[in-house]
Amino acid sequence: MRQVSHLRIINLELDTNYIKSLIALLDDPDTSVFETVANKIIEEGNEIIPFLEDAWESAHEPIIQNRIEEIIGSIQFNKLKSEFSSWISSPNHDLLEGTLLVSKIQYPELDPKRILEEIENIRRDIWLELNNSLTALEKVKIINHVLFDIYKYKPNTSDYYSPRNYLIKDLVESKKGGAVILTIFYAIISQQLGLPIYCVSIPHNFVLAYEDRYSVDLFEIEFEEERRVLFYINPFSQGSLFSANEIKFFLSQQKIEDNPQYYLPISNYEAIQQLVYNTKIAFQRSNQNAKASQLQKIYNLLQDQKPKPIK
Known part of the structure; x- marks a missing residue:
């Protein structure tokens, strides 16, 4: 046993020395040497980040610190892509998990504990007020009261395109967010309560749409599916309710051609796609082009591997 333990220590020291020797080459003025070394470091994955952080703190030249920051960013993004690939291949495309992954673009080391606790507290407080005798409208009124009156969530109408308006971490911390993240947050809580409330993407x-789970789908024509929606909910307007006629009127006012898809719930997968796209635009408008580029890659990944609709 002592020999095995001793060998493990030697191997660990060799790995550590190898890693430190690679990091020491990051100040090489030859660009090709740097790129080769950087790629080797990136291949080591997340485990090498503590070594890089130590090197950053002891570095005296800004160029070395910048190189280390870029390498850490590449490692974290590779991990995020891997996590998104796992989410894409999962059977249920959990809405909360996908939303947390989007926040990791800005917060790579995100600890979701506070977010999960907040959602559970809201869910529990709503659940205590629900019962089977309530109508769909009454259930939504309870959600609105708990979410907007008790927990004080509200739309952020200033600095509309700030990336903070699209990230669930910032939403929970500030109680303010943009339309997309507020709507997805509302859907997450509703679906955890077992309510048939799903996102709807209108230009x-x-x-959100509250579906009639007891409706009978007698037709395959998409327009007939509109009948499955009892009413619509706008979380950006404190959960106000509206009908399909108001969607039709809005499209007419905006001179947008009517389309049945504007009335129908989308999948959680498509909701996360929309969140990724809107967050990318927010980073672009904030001149954070590196983050925007990463989100474009995630969007392309989601687009390329998008599940085909079940016929």
């Missing part, structure tokens, strides 16, 4: 709007 320039992102809202």
